[in-house]
Amino acid sequence: MIRKPLLAAGVAGLLALTAACSGGGSGEGGAGALTYLTFETPSLTSTFWNDSIAAAQKEAAGVKINRITAPSTDRDAYAKQLQSSGQFPDLLQSITPSNFVGAGLLKPYDKTWVEANFLLPQGNALKGEVYIPPTNSQIVPQVYYNKELFAKAGIAQPPKNWAEFLDACAKLKAAGVNPIELGGADPFAAGMPLVGIISADILGKNPKWLQDRYADKVKFADANVVTAVGKYRTLVSNGYFDKGALGVKYADSITRFTGGKSAMYPMGSWFLGAVPKDKADSFGSFPWPTDDGSVVVPFVVGGSMAISAKTKDPAGATKFAQAWSLNPANLKLLIETDGAFPMLKEKTLDDYGVTVTQVFKDSYAYVTEQNNKVSAIGWATNDDSLPPGLNDQFYAASQALFTSDDVAGELAKLDGAWKTATQ
Amino acid sequence: MLTGAATPPDPARPAPRRTRSWLPAARGDRGLFLLAALAFGPYLMFLVLPLLLSLRSSFTNQNPLRATNEFIGLRNYTEMAGDEQLRASLAFTLTLAVGVTIAANVLGVAFAILLNRTSLSYRVMRTIAFLPQVLSGVIVAFVWQTILTQNGLLNSMLTGIGLLDEPYPWLGSPRAALFSIGVVVTWVLSGFTTVVYLAALQGIPVELNDMAEIDGVRGGQRFRTITWPLIAPGTTISVTISLITVLKLYDIIAVLTGGGPANSTQSTALYIVKLAFTSDRVGYASAVAMLLLALSAVAALTVTSALRRREVSL
Numbered sequence: 076m077i078r079k080p081l082l083a084a085g086v087a088g089l090l091a092l093t094a095a096c097s098g099g100g101s102g103e104g105g106a107g108a109l110t111y112l113t114f115e116t117p118s119l120t121s122t123f124w125n126d127s128i129a130a131a132q133k134e135a136a137g138v139k140i141n142r143i144t145a146p147s148t149d150r151d152a153y154a155k156q157l158q159s160s161g162q163f164p165d166l167l168q169s170i171t172p173s174n175f176v177g178a179g180l181l182k183p184y185d186k187t188w189v190e191a192n193f194l195l196p197q198g199n200a201l202k203g204e205v206y207i208p209p210t211n212s213q214i215v216p217q218v219y220y221n222k223e224l225f226a227k228a229g230i231a232q233p234p235k236n237w238a239e240f241l242d243a244c245a246k247l248k249a250a251g252v253n254p255i256e257l258g259g260a261d262p263f264a265a266g267m268p269l270v271g272i273i274s275a276d277i278l279g280k281n282p283k284w285l286q287d288r289y290a291d292k293v294k295f296a297d298a299n300v301v302t303a304v305g306k307y308r309t310l311v312s313n314g315y316f317d318k319g320a321l322g323v324k325y326a327d328s329i330t331r332f333t334g335g336k337s338a339m340y341p342m343g344s345w346f347l348g349a350v351p352k353d354k355a356d357s358f359g360s361f362p363w364p365t366d367d368g369s370v371v372v373p374f375v376v377g378g379s380m381a382i383s384a385k386t387k388d389p390a391g392a393t394k395f396a397q398a399w400s401l402n403p404a405n406l407k408l409l410i411e412t413d414g415a416f417p418m419l420k421e422k423t424l425d426d427y428g429v430t431v432t433q434v435f436k437d438s439y440a441y442v443t444e445q446n447n448k449v450s451a452i453g454w455a456t457n458d459d460s461l462p463p464g465l466n467d468q469f470y471a472a473s474q475a476l477f478t479s480d481d482v483a484g485e486l487a488k489l490d491g492a493w494k495t496a497t498q
Numbered sequence: 499m500l501t502g503a504a505t506p507p508d509p510a511r512p513a514p515r516r517t518r519s520w521l522p523a524a525r526g527d528r529g530l531f532l533l534a535a536l537a538f539g540p541y542l543m544f545l546v547l548p549l550l551l552s553l554r555s556s557f558t559n560q561n562p563l564r565a566t567n568e569f570i571g572l573r574n575y576t577e578m579a580g581d582e583q584l585r586a587s588l589a590f591t592l593t594l595a596v597g598v599t600i601a602a603n604v605l606g607v608a609f610a611i612l613l614n615r616t617s618l619s620y621r622v623m624r625t626i627a628f629l630p631q632v633l634s635g636v637i638v639a640f641v642w643q644t645i646l647t648q649n650g651l652l653n654s655m656l657t658g659i660g661l662l663d664e665p666y667p668w669l670g671s672p673r674a675a676l677f678s679i680g681v682v683v684t685w686v687l688s689g690f691t692t693v694v695y696l697a698a699l700q701g702i703p704v705e706l707n708d709m710a711e712i713d714g715v716r717g718g719q720r721f722r723t724i725t726w727p728l729i730a731p732g733t734t735i736s737v738t739i740s741l742i743t744v745l746k747l748y749d750i751i752a753v754l755t756g757g758g759p760a761n762s763t764q765s766t767a768l769y770i771v772k773l774a775f776t777s778d779r780v781g782y783a784s785a786v787a788m789l790l791l792a793l794s795a796v797a798a799l800t801v802t803s804a805l806r807r808r809e810v811s812l
Contacts, residue, residue, distance in 0.1 A: 178563035322670025464777030
């Protein structure tokens with residue numbers, strides 16, 4: 076018979092093993108530290124996060140931070156895994172708040188502080204509450220173009236409407252230049268033309284379209300959406316994308332475009348960080364073209380961190396998050412390498428000490444000008460966010476429509492996925 | 499120490515009553531029992547318990563963001579019948595599993611016969627053949643991604659020597675992506691199958707081959723009459739494990755194509771993860787996981803029992 080002490084020792088051993096296996100985090104910070112979920116990219120390196128944390132800690136004295144890093148850039152999925160294992164972080168960088176607010180996991184920022192510090196205080200608000208300080212913005216997408224290739228094809232000016240856009244594509248193709256670059260192997264990049272088309276043609280005319288979709292007043296399968304998305308098929312069937320575009324990785328699409336393999340590139344403004352400084356004058360940008368030439372800017376506001384509603388130190392977490400969000404040094408790197416357009420009040424680009432290209436300044440002008448800004452479908456973090464799982468379906472539809480003519484069928488599938496996701 | 503078993507029984511004494519015969523009597527046996535319990539504990543904790551929790555979850559509407567979940571009976575299981583994405587993922591997974599299992603085992607037998615020598619160079623080649631098996635799936639996928647993407651090594655080579663006019667989308671069309679994933683997974687698994695078949699080949703008595711040589715039985719005839727029947731136990735193991743490995747494949751596909759283009763290479767395991775952590779449907783994902791588990795069990799049992807029938811013993 077096994078004696079009880081032996082059994083107890085066995086169980087204790089197992090528990091110790093389990094604890095060792097489940098211990099997360101970097102191990103820094105010690106007792107009382109707040110966990111801060113970050114992610115890393117070639118631009119936003121470990122050094123950037125550590126430096127930005129140290130700078131914010133100077134403002135928020137006494138707040139200890141234990142930084143953890145998401146294993147991929149999908150912060151939302153990792154935060155959900157952490158939540159399901161009882162380890163939801165105190166602070167979460169660049170997540171999609173709509174995924175978590177419904178479950179009461181996020182704490183809103185003080186409205187007075189938000190109003191006092193940001194150009195578009197309600198830019199990413201959910202039902203009137205702000206869960207991520209609107210420190211910067213992105214245009215998703217703009218069309219970037221290669222001026223030299225345009226000149227080679229005899230195109231004097233960037234297209235202003237859809238007809239001119241098609242004409243430019245035809246001229247480029249006739250000149251032996253691939254008109255549009257698409258990094259279709261990465262689903263989000265494959266979805267860029269559809270984000271542009273639906274944001275410009277549908278949300279441009281009805282900025283409340285996504286709210287109406289939630290209210291079941293409109294559908295993806297409606298005739299106007301089918302007609303708009305049909306434009307994408309026109310681009311594909313006319314051969315304006317590389318035939319093998321669905322095999323091109325996002326990173327390769329950048330090097331292909333900046334290397335002169337294609338004339339146009341619909342992409343989020345983070346592409347501006349990848350424009351080679353020595354060739355920056357060769358590139359320009361224009362908004363995704365509409366039928367009548369009116370300017371519609373698909374827009375996203377975000378940039379900083381959300382605070383857990385369950386944090387053990389709400390005051391410390393808020394102090395740290397506010398300090399981090401208002402630090403121009405943090406935004407400097409985001410502006411230069413991630414094409415982020417700063418949204419702090421009473422500051423010009425010069426106040427950040429940045430060196431940016433002319434194409435960046437031209438693109439930023441669309442943010443500062445009065446124009447028709449609408450939520451970029453699939454990217455918005457406000458009330459226009461898609462239901463959980465819909466982004467994946469949207470990207471899959473974008474890839475499917477590269478080879479399939481069944482526009483109505485693919486959009487009907489999106490309606491089906493919407494129904495399942497909102498049940 | 500197993501000292502108790504070595505003591506001779508006293509014939510004058512009646513045999514002690516055997517109570518609780520499942521417990522070893524001697525102190526040394528208790529140690530063994532404890533070791534077995536320690537081995538069995540993690541098995542219970544990390545396999546059986548999660549399995550039971552997953553089974554329970556499959557009857558709920560569990561969401562990773564909610565603290566409480568409702569019992570919804572068989573609703574997740576009935577929903578599966580109308581789930582087109584699930585059907586597509588199962589079709590893809592089964593096609594891949596069958597194709598890769600056949601290819602990896604054919605290659606395994608071929609490589610094993612080629613490498614069944616004792617010289618140093620063959621031993622080095624065996625190690626090289628086994629190398630893909632020891633690499634992490636994620637690393638394998640990243641390596642192959644650099645080979646198979648539009649600007650990858652394969653297209654550069656084929657266009658460079660004039661075999662292709664323009665780069666071929668190896669990962670960019672549903673059929674080509676299925677084929678590409680099949681090649682990569684076959685490459686990985688053939689290391690394992692080669693080792694299994696090598697072990698089986700080395701279990702064939704030398705005398706049998708010598709007699710066959712004397713009788714003039716060579717080449718294909720010797721393979722058909724001696725080698726193939728005698729490596730049957732290896733075939734059972736290799737085919738079963740290959741099949742199960744592909745049925746639950748996740749990492750290589752996640753990195754290589756992410757399930758695309760247009761979900762055409764979405765394995766059932768990948769679909770389960772997306773359901774749980776992208777669509778927030780842990781309950782439904784658990785039900786699909788139970789289906790995959792049942793499917794894997796049925797496939798493994800069917801294949802094992804079919805292949806065991808052709809096993810022979812010397």
